[in-house]
Amino acid sequence: MNGFKTAMLLSALTALLMVLGYTFGGSGGALIALIAAAGMNFFTYWNADKIVLRMHDAREVDAASAPEFYGMVADLARNAGLPMPKVYIVETDAPNAFATGRNPENAAVAATTGLLRMLSREEVAAVMAHELGHVRNRDTLVMTMVATIAGAISMIANFGLLFGGNRGNGGHAMAGILAVVMAPFAAMIVQMAISRTREYGADRAGAEISGNPAALASALAKISGAAQRIPNPVVERNPAAAQLYIVPVGLSELFSTHPKTEKRIAALQAMQGGITPASAPARRPSALDPLNRNR
Known part of the structure; x- marks a missing residue:
């Protein structure tokens, strides 16, 4: 199913370009755009995860540099029946997390330092289980390609207004202005069509992987408000990146790529008691680990 979604996504975004x-x-511009889109789609398929991680200045960690966090992800990956993903930390106060990669064999998960400081260990585990749910459901290819290609559409639209809208032809100038307004909006519609249902699926998968839907519900409640209040420089530069995160950032409900957090919490609360608890990840304290702190 996700292969079909990816094909539809690429077709829609190519048409926008x-x-x-x-x-x-x-017609010459359309042909150039088609050629550029083909190259962009090929490049993005193989490199979208690297682009997203570089966009966030994400720092890879391992069992030596962040033993508790890395060990937690390793235990959750085993619970999920997944290969061990690469693990990253993003230095920002904005509390959030995301997953990326074109398939489970080439996946990465990341959490911000703000999230690691704000949540309890059980809540962090539930959030990372949600991200591994995206990996298991093979959502990550769609998510990362949307973030990079939709961001490129916004950039091209603004570039076109700057260099293509001043030709003395009022109709052409107006078309250019409309393109700048409508192209990012249309890309956002494509994002929303793909993103909203996948969050419910990742919530359910995360609850199954962690065995703790209540912890995921609690984490969503804590970080949703903070994510709106605390600035996120990445989303300010590239709004398309917002759909990567576990909770929406800086968008009204109308334009959000996620369902309402309250609805997700209610769905998780309804799962309580119907989820078989997973084995608790072993604790691996270390003075270097972002999770090793007094509560």
Whole structure:
């Protein structure tokens, strides 16, 4: 099913690029946009995870540099029946987490230092189980490609307005302005169509992997408000990155790529008692570990 979603996503975003190309350069511009889109799709398929991690200045950690956090992810990955993903920490006060990678064999999960400081150990485990749920459900390819390609569409639209909208032709200038407004909006519609249902699936998978839907519900409640209050520089630069996170950032409900957090919490609370608890991850304290702190 996700292969079909990916194909539909690429087709929709390629069409948006061609519309932009035609708006600013006629049939020749549309052809150039098609060629550029083909190259972009190929490059993004193989490199979207690297782009996303670099976008966040994510720092890879291992069993030596962050033993408790890394060990927690390792235990959860075993519970999920997944290969061990790469593990990253993002230095920012904004509490959030995301997963990336084109398949479970090439996956990575990341958490911010703000999230690690804010949540209890059980809540962090539940959040990371949610991200591993995205990996198991093979959502990560769609998520990372949307973030990179939709961001490129916004950038191209603004570039076209700057260099293609001042040709003395009022109709063409107006079309250019409309393209700048509508192309990012259309890309956001594509994001929302794919993103909202997948969050419920990852919540359920995360509850099964961690065995603790109540902890995931509690984590969502804690970080959803803080994620709106605390600035996120990555999303400010590239709004398309917002759909990567476990909770929405800086978007109204109308334009959010996620269901309402209250609905997700209610669904998780309804699961309580119906989830078989997973084995508790062993505690691995270390003075270097972001999770090793007094509570």
